[in-house]
Amino acid sequence: MPDGAAASRQHTLRERNLRLVAAAVFEASAPPSRADVAAATGLTRATVSTLVDRLVAGGLVAELPPVAAQKAGRPAVPLVPAGRSVVGLGLEVNVDYLGARALDLVGDVVAERVVTGSLHDSDPREVLARLRTLAAEVVAEVEAAGMRVAGARLALPGLVDVRGGRLEVAPNLGWSSVEPVPELDLRTGDGDPLDVEVANEAKLAALAELAGDVPPSFLYVSGDVGVGAGIVVDRHLFLGERGWSGEIGHVVVDPAGPRCSCGATGCLEQYAGKEVLLRGSGLPSSAPVHAIVDLLRAGDDAALDTVRRAGRALGAALATFVNLVDVSTIVLGGAYAELFGWVGHVVGGVVEERALAAPFAPVDVRPAAAGPHAALTGGAREVLRSVVADPARWV
Amino acid sequence: MPDGAAASRQHTLRERNLRLVAAAVFEASAPPSRADVAAATGLTRATVSTLVDRLVAGGLVAELPPVAAQKAGRPAVPLVPAGRSVVGLGLEVNVDYLGARALDLVGDVVAERVVTGSLHDSDPREVLARLRTLAAEVVAEVEAAGMRVAGARLALPGLVDVRGGRLEVAPNLGWSSVEPVPELDLRTGDGDPLDVEVANEAKLAALAELAGDVPPSFLYVSGDVGVGAGIVVDRHLFLGERGWSGEIGHVVVDPAGPRCSCGATGCLEQYAGKEVLLRGSGLPSSAPVHAIVDLLRAGDDAALDTVRRAGRALGAALATFVNLVDVSTIVLGGAYAELFGWVGHVVGGVVEERALAAPFAPVDVRPAAAGPHAALTGGAREVLRSVVADPARWV
DNA sequence: CGCAATAGTTCAGCCGTACAACAAAACTCG
DNA sequence: CGAGTTTTGTTGTACGGCTGAACTATTGCG
Numbered sequence: 048m049p050d051g052a053a054a055s056r057q058h059t060l061r062e063r064n065l066r067l068v069a070a071a072v073f074e075a076s077a078p079p080s081r082a083d084v085a086a087a088t089g090l091t092r093a094t095v096s097t098l099v100d101r102l103v104a105g106g107l108v109a110e111l112p113p114v115a116a117q118k119a120g121r122p123a124v125p126l127v128p129a130g131r132s133v134v135g136l137g138l139e140v141n142v143d144y145l146g147a148r149a150l151d152l153v154g155d156v157v158a159e160r161v162v163t164g165s166l167h168d169s170d171p172r173e174v175l176a177r178l179r180t181l182a183a184e185v186v187a188e189v190e191a192a193g194m195r196v197a198g199a200r201l202a203l204p205g206l207v208d209v210r211g212g213r214l215e216v217a218p219n220l221g222w223s224s225v226e227p228v229p230e231l232d233l234r235t236g237d238g239d240p241l242d243v244e245v246a247n248e249a250k251l252a253a254l255a256e257l258a259g260d261v262p263p264s265f266l267y268v269s270g271d272v273g274v275g276a277g278i279v280v281d282r283h284l285f286l287g288e289r290g291w292s293g294e295i296g297h298v299v300v301d302p303a304g305p306r307c308s309c310g311a312t313g314c315l316e317q318y319a320g321k322e323v324l325l326r327g328s329g330l331p332s333s334a335p336v337h338a339i340v341d342l343l344r345a346g347d348d349a350a351l352d353t354v355r356r357a358g359r360a361l362g363a364a365l366a367t368f369v370n371l372v373d374v375s376t377i378v379l380g381g382a383y384a385e386l387f388g389w390v391g392h393v394v395g396g397v398v399e400e401r402a403l404a405a406p407f408a409p410v411d412v413r414p415a416a417a418g419p420h421a422a423l424t425g426g427a428r429e430v431l432r433s434v435v436a437d438p439a440r441w442v
Numbered sequence: 443m444p445d446g447a448a449a450s451r452q453h454t455l456r457e458r459n460l461r462l463v464a465a466a467v468f469e470a471s472a473p474p475s476r477a478d479v480a481a482a483t484g485l486t487r488a489t490v491s492t493l494v495d496r497l498v499a500g501g502l503v504a505e506l507p508p509v510a511a512q513k514a515g516r517p518a519v520p521l522v523p524a525g526r527s528v529v530g531l532g533l534e535v536n537v538d539y540l541g542a543r544a545l546d547l548v549g550d551v552v553a554e555r556v557v558t559g560s561l562h563d564s565d566p567r568e569v570l571a572r573l574r575t576l577a578a579e580v581v582a583e584v585e586a587a588g589m590r591v592a593g594a595r596l597a598l599p600g601l602v603d604v605r606g607g608r609l610e611v612a613p614n615l616g617w618s619s620v621e622p623v624p625e626l627d628l629r630t631g632d633g634d635p636l637d638v639e640v641a642n643e644a645k646l647a648a649l650a651e652l653a654g655d656v657p658p659s660f661l662y663v664s665g666d667v668g669v670g671a672g673i674v675v676d677r678h679l680f681l682g683e684r685g686w687s688g689e690i691g692h693v694v695v696d697p698a699g700p701r702c703s704c705g706a707t708g709c710l711e712q713y714a715g716k717e718v719l720l721r722g723s724g725l726p727s728s729a730p731v732h733a734i735v736d737l738l739r740a741g742d743d744a745a746l747d748t749v750r751r752a753g754r755a756l757g758a759a760l761a762t763f764v765n766l767v768d769v770s771t772i773v774l775g776g777a778y779a780e781l782f783g784w785v786g787h788v789v790g791g792v793v794e795e796r797a798l799a800a801p802f803a804p805v806d807v808r809p810a811a812a813g814p815h816a817a818l819t820g821g822a823r824e825v826l827r828s829v830v831a832d833p834a835r836w837v
Numbered sequence: 838c839g840c841a842a843t844a845g846t847t848c849a850g851c852c853g854t855a856c857a858a859c860a861a862a863a864c865t866c867g
Numbered sequence: 868c869g870a871g872t873t874t875t876g877t878t879g880t881a882c883g884g885c886t887g888a889a890c891t892a893t894t895g896c897g
Contacts, residue, residue, distance in 0.1 A: 052462075053462075053484065054459065054462060054483050054484035054485045055454075055455045055458040055459050055462070056455075057455070059450075059455070059458075060450045060451070060452070060454070060455055063450040063454075064449065064450050067447075067448075067449060067450070088449050089448065089449035090449045206798065206799065206802070208802070215799075215802050216802075264683050276766075278767075285680075285767075286768070287767050287768025287769065288659050288768050288769055288770055289768060289770075289799070289803065290768070291765075291768040291798070291799045292766060292767050292768040293766060294765040294766065294768075294798050294799075295765070295766060297765060297796075297798055298762050298765060298766070299758065299762065299796070300697075301696070301697050301698075302695075302696050302758075303696075303697075303698060309798065310795070311795075311796055363694060363697075367693050367694065367762060367766075368766055370686075370689040370690070370692060370693060371671075371687060371688060371689065371690060371693070371762075371763055371766055371767065372673075372680075372682050372687050372766065372767065373681070373682025373683050373684060373685070373686040373687040373689075374682065374683055375683055375684075400705070400706075401692075401694070401706055403601065403686070403689050403692055403704065404601065404610075404684070404686045404689075407601070407603070407610045407611075408684065
């Protein structure tokens with residue numbers, strides 16, 4: 048509770064209730080009226096009115112034209128999240144692309160730039176300069192349309208210290224000890240510096256799932272070149288002390304297994320990493336995941352064996368994960384989402400067998416629902432979540 | 443944020459500031475004056491005064507006689523947690539003992555009953571009835587001395603669903619599907635039901651460490667018949683969805699290892715469980731841990747081998763744990779605390795080798811500081827923490 | 838067309854904190 | 868040793884924010 052650490056004054060009351068009202072509007076299943084919000088929050092209609100007016104003036108909430116319900120009484124004014132007003136910016140540097148995506152409070156993509164191309168062993172300076180150009184274009188486009196950019200989140204495939212915003216190491220990019228925020232130096236049209244935070248790619252991708260129909264707590268596994276995971280608890284990321292939670296790629300599946308680049312033997316990555324999947328299926332390591340799917344559809348034995356082996360290893364590692372953090376939903380993302388038809392039941396079976404809690408509460412294993420470049424969406428959503436969580440800063 | 447989910451009124455302000463003031467008094471390194479509290483919290487001296495008066499009236503805070511500092515000005519009245527006023531009750535049923543311990547806000551043990559004896563394959567009804575007697579004696583003793591019992595926490599060595607307060611299974615007790623709270627039916631002297639919550643033994647023992655000099659986030663491993671762990675983040679337990687986090691005992695260390703009672707092979711418990719340690723050292727499984735220490739001191743080869751093997755397995759499992767939840771401190775409790783001189787460096791070495799983050803932030807492995815029956819202390823402390831976290835309920 | 842019902846607004850009242858002035862009890866220094 | 872200084876804790880007034888009740892606005896219904 049970092050929240051309770053400050054003295055509460057009258058002003059604090061207002062901030063908290065503003066947050067409460069914003070949450071009521073944003074999380075409602077149908078557009079609520081001021082009266083509905085009052086009922087939902089326990090505040091009086093008088094108070095809700097003044098708070099809603101503030102949110103409307105600040106561009107976070109919009110009023111729809113009053114529509115007469117089928118019952119007696121003055122027609123209600125439905126309240127909805129305001130689109131095209133405030134946007135969050137998701138940024139990402141990954142092994143084979145680079146991108147920026149702006150989302151508004153409705154969840155619509157308002158502007159986007161994605162450039163593909165291998166960034167294996169690339170120069171951080173040069174790549175971040177390219178990303179800055181992309182991001183600046185998106186910011187300019189958004190501001191030209193009269194919207195405000197609330198902040199940005201940068202997703203990177205490596206160990207990111209969230210407190211210092213420092214990338215310690217990203218083996219697949221060949222980067223180490225990079226401080227991307229000053230390098231990017233993003234600014235709004237007015238020249239004000241834009242708030243940018245850095246996080247691991249898998250963790251931001253996990254947040255993208257919250258847009259869909261997913262329980263409040265789950266484990267997200269992103270199968271890419273590396274294997275990373277994000278732990279979501281009550282719709283919030285569980286980052287650990289420095290943001291290095293979820294490093295599942297080097298969980299030892301079998302000490303007698305193949306040697307890994309990390310020095311140990313039998314790491315999960317040596318069974319379920321993208322390169323291993325491709326090579327095991329007889330494909331070049333630069334091939335897309337879809338190539339494996341084609342082989343699987345054709346009944347290719349090597350591909351089927353490799354994927355099954357990966358599924359068993361992944362299941363074993365996830366069972367350990369479930370035993371240690373107790374979650375009942377696992378979302379398979381990245382390459383595993385595409386391969387879900389072949390790995391899903393294998394993973395589910397192993398987890399069911401090995402998770403101690405399984406007899407009392409079965410573990411649900413499902414494919415990711417978010418579209419491509421999920422970390423871009425997750426990053427942008429995270430910015431917007433912080434806006435809704437503290438509306439007082441934006442009105 | 444379960445806290446922000448309710449409407450904030452004037453009354454809420456007072457509750458929050460009361461909590462803030464209580465925290466300032468309880469967490470200060472030296473007894474603070476009202477003026478110190480004002481400076482620390484950002485509230486005015488006027489407000490702090492009325493809040494402190496309330497805490498004093500409620501028996502949570504006490505005033506020491508004003509002592510003249512070495513500097514000019516009216517001497518300050520030092521504020522301290524009030525002893526012998528409100529107590530928390532820790533309860534525990536474990537494999538070889540049964541106990542109840544009452545702690546006051548100063549941290550003193552005010553009353554205690556511990557009965558030893560094997561509870562292997564015992565009858566829950568009968569054992570809980572015995573615990574009720576013990577607890578009732580402690581409550582009576584405490585109330586006779588004019589103190590109030592704020593609540594109780596019951597520690598059990600098994601899978602406890604914290605939401606329903608239901609013990610799903612405790613293999614070493616031979617218990618399953620037990621609802622201990624109605625069975626205990628604890629009451630105050632006035633006949634009011636006492637608030638009792640149930641939790642896993644290792645998790646409450648972890649909380650006992652908070653009394654000492656330990657960082658806000660750490661992993662606690664309790665080596666007993668089973669091997670359990672508690673995850674503490676920012677001085678709070680991370681329980682997982684149902685309270686089943688930290689089940690490290692069945693992390694697979696080596697798929698080619700010995701078969702475990704859970705059905706899998708090579709579980710940590712088969713390397714580092716108390717029975718395995720005893721048998722490996724050539725002792726009967728009913729022997730105390732101290733017997734192993736005697737053998738180790740004497741340089742017994744079988745014992746040294748067994749303990750080293752256990753240390754390596756424990757280190758491997760903990761490295762996985764650290765990779766998944768990112769903590770930089772590991773506290774070894776239970777049997778491992780006694781054996782720390784022999785396992786500590788082995789565990790530390792393996793963790794350092796396998797934890798991905800170790801090069802950037804070394805992992806500190808240390809023995810537990812809390813005394814015997816740590817779960818009793820941890821449970822009682824947890825009750826008191828809830829009192830300080832919501833003082834409005836107790837004034 | 839009048840009445841009931843519901844949404845949203847206005848205004849006095851209350852509560853808790855801030856601010857400033859004040860009282861209490863020490864130290865200091867001529 | 869006593870007046871000025873300094874710090875603590877208290878008292879009283881002002882102000883902001885929520886509540887509750889009364890009020891207006893707008894619809895459906897008989």
